[in-house]
Amino acid sequence: xxxxxxxxxxxxxxxxxxxxxxxxxxxxxxxxxxxxxxVVVIGPSGGGxxxxxxxxxxxxxxxxxxxxxxxxxxxxxAGRDKxxxxxxxxxxSIGMVFQHYTLFPHLSVLQNLIxxxxxxxxxxxxxxxxxxxxxxERFGLAAKANSYPAQLSGGQxxxxxxxxxxxxxxxxxxxxxxxxxxxxxxxxxxxxxILQLAAQNMPxxxxxxxxxxxxxxxxxxxxxxGGAVVEDGPPEQVLGSPKEERTRDFIDRVxxxxx
Amino acid sequence: xxxSFNFNAVSFEPLLKGLIVTLELTLAANxxxxxxxxxxxxxxxxRIAAIRLPAMLSVEFxxxxxxxxxxxxxxxxxxxxxxxxxxxxxxGILALGLNLTAFNAEAYRAAIQAVPRExxxxxxxxxxxxxxxxxxxxxxxxxxxSIPVLLTNGIGIFQQSxxxxxxxxxxxxxxxxxxxxxxxxxxxxxxxxxxxxxxxxFPVTQIVGYLERRRQLLMS
Numbered sequence: 001x002x003x004x005x006x007x008x009x010x011x012x013x014x015x016x017x018x019x020x021x022x023x024x025x026x027x028x029x030x031x032x033x034x035x036x037x038x039v040v041v042i043g044p045s046g047g048g049x050x051x052x053x054x055x056x057x058x059x060x061x062x063x064x065x066x067x068x069x070x071x072x073x074x075x076x077x078a079g080r081d082k083x084x085x086x087x088x089x090x091x092x093s094i095g096m097v098f099q100h101y102t103l104f105p106h107l108s109v110l111q112n113l114i115x116x117x118x119x120x121x122x123x124x125x126x127x128x129x130x131x132x133x134x135x136x137e138r139f140g141l142a143a144k145a146n147s148y149p150a151q152l153s154g155g156q157x158x159x160x161x162x163x164x165x166x167x168x169x170x171x172x173x174x175x176x177x178x179x180x181x182x183x184x185x186x187x188x189x190x191x192x193x194i195l196q197l198a199a200q201n202m203p204x205x206x207x208x209x210x211x212x213x214x215x216x217x218x219x220x221x222x223x224x225x226g227g228a229v230v231e232d233g234p235p236e237q238v239l240g241s242p243k244e245e246r247t248r249d250f251i252d253r254v255x256x257x258x259x
Numbered sequence: 260x261x262x263s264f265n266f267n268a269v270s271f272e273p274l275l276k277g278l279i280v281t282l283e284l285t286l287a288a289n290x291x292x293x294x295x296x297x298x299x300x301x302x303x304x305x306r307i308a309a310i311r312l313p314a315m316l317s318v319e320f321x322x323x324x325x326x327x328x329x330x331x332x333x334x335x336x337x338x339x340x341x342x343x344x345x346x347x348x349x350x351g352i353l354a355l356g357l358n359l360t361a362f363n364a365e366a367y368r369a370a371i372q373a374v375p376r377e378x379x380x381x382x383x384x385x386x387x388x389x390x391x392x393x394x395x396x397x398x399x400x401x402x403x404x405s406i407p408v409l410l411t412n413g414i415g416i417f418q419q420s421x422x423x424x425x426x427x428x429x430x431x432x433x434x435x436x437x438x439x440x441x442x443x444x445x446x447x448x449x450x451x452x453x454x455x456x457x458x459x460x461f462p463v464t465q466i467v468g469y470l471e472r473r474r475q476l477l478m479s
Contacts, residue, residue: 054380057380057383057384058383059380059383059384088386088388091383091386092386094384095384096384098377098380098381098384100377102375102377102378102380102381103381104378104381104395104396104399104400105400105477106399106400106403115385115387115395116385116386116387119387119391119395120385120386120387120388120391121386148477150476150477161381164385165384165385168385168386
Protein backbone atom coordinates (compact mmCIF):
# COMPACT_ATOMS: atom_id res chain seq x y z
CA UNK A 1 0.00 0.00 0.00
CA UNK A 2 3.02 2.25 0.30
CA UNK A 3 2.95 3.13 -3.40
CA UNK A 4 -0.79 3.72 -3.58
CA UNK A 5 -0.27 7.40 -4.50
CA UNK A 6 1.60 6.64 -7.73
CA UNK A 7 -0.18 5.20 -10.77
CA UNK A 8 0.51 1.58 -11.71
CA UNK A 9 3.30 1.15 -14.25
CA UNK A 10 1.18 -1.17 -16.35
CA UNK A 11 -2.53 -1.69 -16.01
CA UNK A 12 -4.12 -4.34 -18.20
CA UNK A 13 -7.91 -4.37 -18.15
CA UNK A 14 -10.20 -7.13 -19.45
CA UNK A 15 -7.86 -7.91 -22.31
CA UNK A 16 -9.30 -10.15 -25.02
CA UNK A 17 -7.21 -11.43 -27.88
CA UNK A 18 -7.80 -14.18 -30.40
CA UNK A 19 -5.97 -15.51 -33.41
CA UNK A 20 -8.57 -15.94 -36.11
CA UNK A 21 -12.23 -16.55 -35.27
CA UNK A 22 -11.76 -19.73 -33.21
CA UNK A 23 -8.61 -19.46 -31.14
CA UNK A 24 -9.15 -17.26 -28.11
CA UNK A 25 -5.84 -16.79 -26.38
CA UNK A 26 -6.60 -14.12 -23.81
CA UNK A 27 -10.04 -14.14 -22.24
CA UNK A 28 -10.46 -11.03 -20.18
CA UNK A 29 -7.10 -10.70 -18.52
CA UNK A 30 -6.49 -8.15 -15.76
CA UNK A 31 -3.07 -7.32 -14.39
CA UNK A 32 -1.78 -4.34 -12.48
CA UNK A 33 1.94 -3.92 -12.15
CA UNK A 34 3.46 -1.38 -9.78
CA UNK A 35 6.67 0.51 -10.54
CA UNK A 36 9.73 -1.45 -9.42
CA UNK A 37 7.99 -4.80 -9.55
CA UNK A 38 9.48 -7.84 -11.22
CA VAL A 39 6.61 -9.98 -12.41
CA VAL A 40 7.25 -13.54 -13.54
CA VAL A 41 4.46 -15.09 -15.59
CA ILE A 42 4.31 -18.88 -15.51
CA GLY A 43 1.82 -21.36 -16.88
CA PRO A 44 1.19 -24.10 -19.41
CA SER A 45 1.98 -23.64 -23.10
CA GLY A 46 -0.85 -21.98 -24.98
CA GLY A 47 -2.02 -20.30 -21.79
CA GLY A 48 -1.40 -16.85 -23.20
CA UNK A 49 1.85 -15.88 -21.45
CA UNK A 50 3.83 -14.96 -24.55
CA UNK A 51 0.81 -13.37 -26.17
CA UNK A 52 0.39 -11.15 -23.11
CA UNK A 53 3.98 -9.93 -23.44
CA UNK A 54 3.61 -9.41 -27.18
CA UNK A 55 0.45 -7.38 -26.62
CA UNK A 56 2.15 -5.21 -24.00
CA UNK A 57 5.02 -4.66 -26.46
CA UNK A 58 2.48 -3.45 -28.99
CA UNK A 59 3.18 -6.25 -31.45
CA UNK A 60 -0.35 -7.63 -31.55
CA UNK A 61 -3.82 -6.38 -32.32
CA UNK A 62 -6.32 -6.88 -29.53
CA UNK A 63 -10.03 -7.69 -29.66
CA UNK A 64 -11.02 -5.59 -26.67
CA UNK A 65 -9.75 -4.22 -23.39
CA UNK A 66 -7.15 -1.60 -22.65
CA UNK A 67 -3.67 -1.06 -21.29
CA UNK A 68 -2.32 2.03 -19.60
CA UNK A 69 1.35 2.72 -19.01
CA UNK A 70 2.41 4.97 -16.15
CA UNK A 71 -1.17 6.19 -15.91
CA UNK A 72 -1.29 7.20 -19.58
CA UNK A 73 -3.53 5.44 -22.12
CA UNK A 74 -1.34 3.11 -24.21
CA UNK A 75 -3.33 0.43 -26.03
CA UNK A 76 -7.05 0.35 -26.60
CA UNK A 77 -9.54 -0.96 -29.06
CA ALA A 78 -12.02 1.52 -30.43
CA GLY A 79 -14.64 2.25 -32.99
CA ARG A 80 -17.10 -0.04 -34.67
CA ASP A 81 -14.38 -2.04 -36.44
CA LYS A 82 -12.50 -2.35 -33.12
CA UNK A 83 -9.26 -1.00 -34.46
CA UNK A 84 -6.33 -1.45 -32.09
CA UNK A 85 -4.91 1.93 -31.17
CA UNK A 86 -1.32 1.91 -29.95
CA UNK A 87 0.48 5.02 -28.71
CA UNK A 88 3.86 4.51 -30.37
CA UNK A 89 5.42 7.22 -28.20
CA UNK A 90 4.56 5.19 -25.09
CA UNK A 91 5.66 2.00 -26.81
CA UNK A 92 9.19 3.37 -27.07
CA SER A 93 9.59 3.25 -23.31
CA ILE A 94 9.23 -0.53 -23.33
CA GLY A 95 12.02 -2.92 -24.31
CA MET A 96 11.71 -6.57 -25.20
CA VAL A 97 13.98 -9.57 -25.61
CA PHE A 98 12.71 -12.58 -27.53
CA GLN A 99 13.28 -16.31 -27.39
CA HIS A 100 15.09 -16.42 -30.72
CA TYR A 101 17.79 -13.74 -30.37
CA THR A 102 16.52 -11.56 -33.28
CA LEU A 103 19.79 -9.73 -33.65
CA PHE A 104 20.10 -8.21 -37.10
CA PRO A 105 22.47 -10.64 -38.88
CA HIS A 106 23.89 -8.07 -41.31
CA LEU A 107 25.00 -5.69 -38.56
CA SER A 108 27.89 -6.05 -36.13
CA VAL A 109 27.20 -6.17 -32.39
CA LEU A 110 27.99 -2.47 -32.06
CA GLN A 111 25.83 -1.55 -35.06
CA ASN A 112 22.97 -3.62 -33.62
CA LEU A 113 23.20 -1.56 -30.45
CA ILE A 114 23.38 1.91 -31.98
CA UNK A 115 20.85 1.46 -34.81
CA UNK A 116 17.78 2.42 -32.82
CA UNK A 117 19.34 5.20 -30.71
CA UNK A 118 20.71 6.89 -33.85
CA UNK A 119 17.69 6.37 -36.10
CA UNK A 120 14.82 6.61 -33.62
CA UNK A 121 16.14 9.18 -31.17
CA UNK A 122 18.56 10.94 -33.48
CA UNK A 123 21.38 10.44 -31.02
CA UNK A 124 24.86 11.41 -32.21
CA UNK A 125 26.75 8.36 -33.42
CA UNK A 126 29.84 8.97 -31.25
CA UNK A 127 27.71 9.28 -28.13
CA UNK A 128 25.73 6.15 -28.94
CA UNK A 129 28.94 4.22 -29.55
CA UNK A 130 30.33 5.33 -26.19
CA UNK A 131 27.18 4.21 -24.40
CA UNK A 132 27.13 0.93 -26.33
CA UNK A 133 30.75 0.20 -25.44
CA UNK A 134 30.05 0.87 -21.77
CA UNK A 135 27.08 -1.51 -21.82
CA UNK A 136 29.04 -4.23 -23.61
CA GLU A 137 31.83 -3.80 -21.09
CA ARG A 138 29.35 -4.26 -18.27
CA PHE A 139 27.99 -7.46 -19.82
CA GLY A 140 31.45 -8.88 -20.52
CA LEU A 141 31.09 -8.44 -24.26
CA ALA A 142 33.57 -5.63 -24.94
CA ALA A 143 35.73 -7.91 -27.10
CA LYS A 144 32.73 -8.78 -29.29
CA ALA A 145 31.79 -5.24 -30.36
CA ASN A 146 32.86 -5.78 -33.95
CA SER A 147 31.76 -9.42 -34.26
CA TYR A 148 28.68 -10.40 -36.24
CA PRO A 149 25.80 -12.29 -34.61
CA ALA A 150 26.72 -15.52 -36.43
CA GLN A 151 30.09 -15.49 -34.67
CA LEU A 152 28.52 -15.45 -31.18
CA SER A 153 27.26 -18.24 -28.94
CA GLY A 154 23.57 -18.32 -28.05
CA GLY A 155 24.28 -16.90 -24.61
CA GLN A 156 26.32 -14.04 -26.07
CA UNK A 157 23.63 -13.26 -28.64
CA UNK A 158 21.01 -13.07 -25.94
CA UNK A 159 23.15 -10.77 -23.80
CA UNK A 160 23.69 -8.52 -26.82
CA UNK A 161 19.92 -8.50 -27.40
CA UNK A 162 19.42 -7.36 -23.79
CA UNK A 163 22.06 -4.65 -24.19
CA UNK A 164 20.41 -3.52 -27.43
CA UNK A 165 17.07 -3.09 -25.68
CA UNK A 166 18.71 -1.20 -22.81
CA UNK A 167 20.24 1.33 -25.21
CA UNK A 168 16.83 3.00 -25.39
CA UNK A 169 16.58 3.42 -21.59
CA UNK A 170 13.34 1.46 -21.25
CA UNK A 171 11.09 1.98 -18.27
CA UNK A 172 9.95 -1.64 -18.52
CA UNK A 173 11.71 -4.71 -19.86
CA UNK A 174 9.88 -7.73 -21.22
CA UNK A 175 11.66 -11.09 -21.40
CA UNK A 176 9.88 -13.77 -23.41
CA UNK A 177 11.43 -17.17 -22.67
CA UNK A 178 14.86 -15.73 -23.31
CA UNK A 179 16.72 -18.85 -22.16
CA UNK A 180 14.45 -21.49 -23.73
CA UNK A 181 16.47 -21.80 -26.92
CA UNK A 182 19.83 -21.90 -25.16
CA UNK A 183 22.08 -24.85 -24.42
CA UNK A 184 21.82 -25.57 -20.68
CA UNK A 185 25.35 -24.44 -19.93
CA UNK A 186 24.66 -20.99 -21.43
CA UNK A 187 21.51 -20.26 -19.43
CA UNK A 188 23.30 -18.97 -16.34
CA UNK A 189 25.22 -16.19 -18.09
CA UNK A 190 21.99 -14.74 -19.48
CA UNK A 191 20.14 -15.06 -16.19
CA UNK A 192 23.07 -13.36 -14.43
CA UNK A 193 22.63 -10.32 -16.64
CA ILE A 194 18.90 -10.14 -15.93
CA LEU A 195 19.58 -10.51 -12.19
CA GLN A 196 22.06 -7.64 -12.53
CA LEU A 197 19.28 -5.48 -13.98
CA ALA A 198 16.94 -6.58 -11.21
CA ALA A 199 19.50 -5.43 -8.65
CA GLN A 200 19.22 -1.97 -10.22
CA ASN A 201 15.46 -2.02 -9.81
CA MET A 202 14.61 -2.28 -13.49
CA PRO A 203 10.90 -3.12 -13.70
CA UNK A 204 10.43 -6.28 -15.71
CA UNK A 205 7.92 -8.83 -16.80
CA UNK A 206 9.33 -12.27 -17.49
CA UNK A 207 7.90 -15.39 -19.09
CA UNK A 208 10.00 -18.41 -18.18
CA UNK A 209 9.83 -22.14 -17.60
CA UNK A 210 12.85 -22.02 -15.32
CA UNK A 211 11.38 -22.18 -11.81
CA UNK A 212 14.75 -21.67 -10.13
CA UNK A 213 15.16 -18.44 -12.02
CA UNK A 214 11.55 -17.46 -11.34
CA UNK A 215 12.03 -17.85 -7.61
CA UNK A 216 15.27 -15.89 -7.68
CA UNK A 217 14.14 -12.91 -9.65
CA UNK A 218 10.43 -12.47 -9.05
CA UNK A 219 8.95 -10.00 -6.64
CA UNK A 220 5.63 -11.40 -7.74
CA UNK A 221 4.49 -14.46 -9.68
CA UNK A 222 1.43 -14.73 -11.86
CA UNK A 223 0.11 -18.14 -12.89
CA UNK A 224 -1.67 -17.77 -16.18
CA UNK A 225 -3.75 -20.53 -17.77
CA GLY A 226 -6.55 -20.68 -20.26
CA GLY A 227 -6.12 -17.03 -21.13
CA ALA A 228 -6.72 -15.65 -17.64
CA VAL A 229 -4.90 -15.08 -14.36
CA VAL A 230 -5.43 -18.09 -12.10
CA GLU A 231 -3.18 -17.12 -9.21
CA ASP A 232 -1.21 -14.00 -8.37
CA GLY A 233 1.05 -13.46 -5.39
CA PRO A 234 4.56 -13.42 -3.93
CA PRO A 235 6.91 -16.15 -5.27
CA GLU A 236 6.95 -18.06 -1.97
CA GLN A 237 3.21 -18.45 -2.18
CA VAL A 238 2.62 -19.19 -5.87
CA LEU A 239 5.69 -21.39 -6.31
CA GLY A 240 5.92 -22.75 -2.74
CA SER A 241 2.39 -23.29 -1.47
CA PRO A 242 -0.09 -22.38 -4.18
CA LYS A 243 -3.70 -21.87 -3.19
CA GLU A 244 -5.29 -22.84 -6.46
CA GLU A 245 -5.44 -26.48 -7.49
CA ARG A 246 -4.48 -25.72 -11.11
CA THR A 247 -1.39 -23.89 -9.96
CA ARG A 248 -0.45 -26.76 -7.64
CA ASP A 249 -0.89 -29.29 -10.48
CA PHE A 250 1.32 -27.25 -12.76
CA ILE A 251 4.05 -26.66 -10.16
CA ASP A 252 4.03 -30.34 -9.16
CA ARG A 253 4.40 -31.40 -12.76
CA VAL A 254 7.20 -28.94 -13.48
CA UNK A 255 9.21 -30.00 -10.44
CA UNK A 256 8.48 -33.66 -11.07
CA UNK A 257 9.97 -33.38 -14.54
CA UNK A 258 13.06 -31.78 -13.06
CA UNK A 259 13.70 -34.54 -10.49
CA UNK B 260 35.04 -42.38 -87.19
CA UNK B 261 37.96 -41.13 -89.14
CA UNK B 262 37.38 -37.45 -88.77
CA SER B 263 40.57 -35.50 -88.36
CA PHE B 264 40.20 -32.50 -86.08
CA ASN B 265 41.71 -29.27 -87.18
CA PHE B 266 41.36 -26.57 -84.58
CA ASN B 267 43.73 -24.31 -86.47
CA ALA B 268 40.84 -23.53 -88.78
CA VAL B 269 39.08 -21.74 -85.94
CA SER B 270 40.18 -18.14 -85.93
CA PHE B 271 39.69 -16.47 -82.56
CA GLU B 272 39.38 -12.91 -83.71
CA PRO B 273 35.74 -13.01 -84.82
CA LEU B 274 34.85 -15.15 -81.81
CA LEU B 275 36.44 -12.61 -79.49
CA LYS B 276 34.50 -9.81 -81.18
CA GLY B 277 31.37 -11.90 -80.71
CA LEU B 278 32.17 -12.51 -77.05
CA ILE B 279 32.43 -8.77 -76.47
CA VAL B 280 28.97 -8.26 -77.98
CA THR B 281 27.63 -11.12 -75.84
CA LEU B 282 29.13 -9.55 -72.71
CA GLU B 283 27.65 -6.17 -73.62
CA LEU B 284 24.24 -7.77 -74.01
CA THR B 285 24.65 -9.57 -70.70
CA LEU B 286 25.76 -6.53 -68.75
CA ALA B 287 23.09 -4.25 -70.18
CA ALA B 288 20.34 -6.84 -69.65
CA ASN B 289 21.53 -7.33 -66.06
CA UNK B 290 21.49 -3.59 -65.42
CA UNK B 291 17.86 -3.57 -66.55
CA UNK B 292 17.00 -6.79 -64.71
CA UNK B 293 18.54 -5.77 -61.40
CA UNK B 294 16.88 -2.36 -61.20
CA UNK B 295 13.51 -2.98 -62.81
CA UNK B 296 13.32 -6.41 -61.19
CA UNK B 297 13.35 -4.70 -57.82
CA UNK B 298 10.68 -2.20 -58.82
CA UNK B 299 8.47 -4.95 -60.23
CA UNK B 300 8.99 -6.96 -57.02
CA UNK B 301 7.54 -4.00 -55.10
CA UNK B 302 4.58 -3.91 -57.50
CA UNK B 303 3.81 -7.62 -57.14
CA UNK B 304 3.82 -7.24 -53.36
CA UNK B 305 1.45 -4.27 -53.47
CA ARG B 306 -1.72 -4.48 -51.39
CA ILE B 307 -3.62 -2.80 -54.20
CA ALA B 308 -4.93 -5.43 -56.59
CA ALA B 309 -5.02 -2.98 -59.51
CA ILE B 310 -1.23 -2.68 -59.21
CA ARG B 311 -0.43 -6.21 -58.11
CA LEU B 312 -2.40 -8.22 -60.66
CA PRO B 313 -1.07 -6.65 -63.89
CA ALA B 314 2.47 -6.84 -62.52
CA MET B 315 2.03 -10.50 -61.60
CA LEU B 316 0.51 -11.29 -64.97
CA SER B 317 3.39 -9.74 -66.91
CA VAL B 318 5.96 -11.52 -64.74
CA GLU B 319 4.20 -14.81 -65.39
CA PHE B 320 4.04 -14.03 -69.09
CA UNK B 321 7.82 -13.73 -69.27
CA UNK B 322 8.36 -16.76 -67.08
CA UNK B 323 5.93 -18.96 -68.96
CA UNK B 324 6.95 -18.31 -72.56
CA UNK B 325 10.20 -19.37 -74.23
CA UNK B 326 12.86 -16.67 -74.35
CA UNK B 327 13.34 -17.27 -78.06
CA UNK B 328 9.68 -16.49 -78.69
CA UNK B 329 10.01 -13.29 -76.69
CA UNK B 330 13.06 -12.24 -78.71
CA UNK B 331 11.42 -12.97 -82.04
CA UNK B 332 8.22 -11.27 -80.92
CA UNK B 333 10.19 -8.18 -79.96
CA UNK B 334 11.97 -8.04 -83.29
CA UNK B 335 8.98 -8.50 -85.53
CA UNK B 336 5.97 -7.37 -83.54
CA UNK B 337 7.15 -4.32 -81.60
CA UNK B 338 8.13 -2.35 -84.73
CA UNK B 339 4.83 -3.22 -86.43
CA UNK B 340 2.57 -2.71 -83.41
CA UNK B 341 4.11 0.43 -81.98
CA UNK B 342 5.90 1.86 -84.97
CA UNK B 343 9.14 1.87 -83.00
CA UNK B 344 12.29 1.12 -84.94
CA UNK B 345 15.35 0.54 -82.80
CA UNK B 346 18.63 -1.00 -83.82
CA UNK B 347 18.85 -4.72 -83.30
CA UNK B 348 21.29 -4.46 -80.37
CA UNK B 349 18.90 -2.25 -78.40
CA UNK B 350 16.06 -4.62 -79.18
CA GLY B 351 18.13 -7.57 -78.01
CA ILE B 352 19.03 -5.81 -74.78
CA LEU B 353 15.39 -4.90 -74.13
CA ALA B 354 14.13 -8.41 -74.82
CA LEU B 355 16.73 -10.07 -72.60
CA GLY B 356 16.46 -7.32 -69.97
CA LEU B 357 12.70 -7.68 -69.64
CA ASN B 358 12.99 -11.45 -69.44
CA LEU B 359 15.54 -11.09 -66.66
CA THR B 360 13.40 -8.45 -64.95
CA ALA B 361 10.63 -11.03 -64.51
CA PHE B 362 12.92 -13.66 -63.02
CA ASN B 363 14.74 -11.19 -60.77
CA ALA B 364 11.46 -9.75 -59.52
CA GLU B 365 10.57 -13.20 -58.24
CA ALA B 366 14.00 -13.54 -56.62
CA TYR B 367 13.63 -10.20 -54.83
CA ARG B 368 10.07 -10.99 -53.76
CA ALA B 369 11.02 -14.37 -52.33
CA ALA B 370 13.96 -12.87 -50.44
CA ILE B 371 11.91 -10.00 -49.03
CA GLN B 372 9.12 -12.29 -47.89
CA ALA B 373 11.64 -14.69 -46.34
CA VAL B 374 12.83 -12.10 -43.81
CA PRO B 375 11.74 -13.66 -40.51
CA ARG B 376 8.82 -12.03 -38.78
CA GLU B 377 10.83 -11.94 -35.52
CA UNK B 378 13.25 -9.52 -37.15
CA UNK B 379 10.40 -7.11 -37.75
CA UNK B 380 9.08 -7.62 -34.22
CA UNK B 381 12.53 -6.71 -32.93
CA UNK B 382 12.42 -3.60 -35.12
CA UNK B 383 9.06 -2.57 -33.65
CA UNK B 384 10.32 -3.24 -30.13
CA UNK B 385 13.26 -0.93 -30.87
CA UNK B 386 10.92 1.82 -31.96
CA UNK B 387 11.78 1.84 -35.68
CA UNK B 388 8.93 3.12 -37.82
CA UNK B 389 7.66 1.04 -40.77
CA UNK B 390 9.86 2.89 -43.28
CA UNK B 391 12.96 2.44 -41.11
CA UNK B 392 12.16 -1.25 -40.61
CA UNK B 393 12.12 -1.75 -44.37
CA UNK B 394 15.22 0.36 -44.95
CA UNK B 395 17.46 -0.95 -42.18
CA UNK B 396 16.22 -4.50 -41.62
CA UNK B 397 14.21 -5.93 -44.53
CA UNK B 398 16.13 -4.65 -47.53
CA UNK B 399 19.71 -5.29 -46.34
CA UNK B 400 18.77 -8.83 -45.28
CA UNK B 401 16.76 -9.48 -48.44
CA UNK B 402 19.43 -8.11 -50.79
CA UNK B 403 22.04 -10.40 -49.30
CA UNK B 404 19.70 -13.38 -49.48
CA SER B 405 18.88 -12.70 -53.12
CA ILE B 406 22.45 -12.33 -54.41
CA PRO B 407 23.00 -16.03 -55.28
CA VAL B 408 19.72 -16.20 -57.22
CA LEU B 409 20.39 -12.88 -58.97
CA LEU B 410 23.83 -14.12 -60.03
CA THR B 411 22.38 -17.40 -61.27
CA ASN B 412 19.71 -15.53 -63.25
CA GLY B 413 22.34 -13.13 -64.58
CA ILE B 414 24.61 -15.87 -65.86
CA GLY B 415 21.53 -17.61 -67.24
CA ILE B 416 20.94 -14.54 -69.40
CA PHE B 417 24.56 -14.71 -70.56
CA GLN B 418 23.76 -18.15 -71.95
CA GLN B 419 20.26 -17.26 -73.19
CA SER B 420 21.76 -14.33 -75.07
CA UNK B 421 22.97 -16.85 -77.68
CA UNK B 422 19.38 -16.84 -78.91
CA UNK B 423 19.68 -13.31 -80.31
CA UNK B 424 21.95 -14.72 -83.03
CA UNK B 425 18.82 -15.67 -84.92
CA UNK B 426 17.85 -12.01 -85.29
CA UNK B 427 21.28 -11.14 -86.67
CA UNK B 428 22.95 -9.63 -83.65
CA UNK B 429 26.63 -10.40 -84.07
CA UNK B 430 27.22 -12.07 -80.75
CA UNK B 431 29.43 -15.04 -79.96
CA UNK B 432 26.92 -17.56 -81.29
CA UNK B 433 26.39 -15.60 -84.51
CA UNK B 434 30.14 -15.34 -85.12
CA UNK B 435 30.47 -19.04 -84.43
CA UNK B 436 27.79 -19.86 -86.98
CA UNK B 437 29.43 -17.72 -89.67
CA UNK B 438 32.82 -19.14 -88.92
CA UNK B 439 31.50 -22.70 -89.09
CA UNK B 440 29.92 -22.01 -92.46
CA UNK B 441 33.03 -20.32 -93.84
CA UNK B 442 35.49 -22.96 -92.70
CA UNK B 443 33.35 -26.07 -92.98
CA UNK B 444 34.55 -26.86 -89.49
CA UNK B 445 31.35 -26.84 -87.38
CA UNK B 446 32.63 -29.39 -84.84
CA UNK B 447 35.76 -27.45 -83.98
CA UNK B 448 34.08 -24.07 -84.10
CA UNK B 449 31.09 -24.92 -81.93
CA UNK B 450 33.34 -26.79 -79.49
CA UNK B 451 35.41 -23.65 -79.03
CA UNK B 452 32.24 -21.54 -78.76
CA UNK B 453 30.89 -23.87 -76.08
CA UNK B 454 34.19 -23.72 -74.19
CA UNK B 455 34.12 -19.92 -74.24
CA UNK B 456 30.58 -19.86 -72.81
CA UNK B 457 31.70 -22.39 -70.20
CA UNK B 458 34.84 -20.44 -69.29
CA UNK B 459 32.77 -17.37 -68.45
CA UNK B 460 29.87 -19.16 -66.73
CA PHE B 461 31.75 -21.69 -64.65
CA PRO B 462 33.56 -19.24 -62.32
CA VAL B 463 30.27 -17.45 -61.66
CA THR B 464 28.49 -20.67 -60.68
CA GLN B 465 31.41 -21.44 -58.36
CA ILE B 466 31.05 -18.02 -56.77
CA VAL B 467 27.32 -18.67 -56.29
CA GLY B 468 28.10 -21.98 -54.59
CA TYR B 469 30.61 -20.29 -52.31
CA LEU B 470 28.17 -17.50 -51.40
CA GLU B 471 25.46 -20.02 -50.58
CA ARG B 472 27.74 -22.06 -48.33
CA ARG B 473 28.92 -18.93 -46.57
CA ARG B 474 25.37 -17.73 -46.12
CA GLN B 475 24.31 -20.99 -44.53
CA LEU B 476 27.12 -20.57 -42.03
CA LEU B 477 26.15 -16.98 -41.29
CA MET B 478 22.49 -17.77 -40.78
CA SER B 479 23.01 -20.79 -38.53
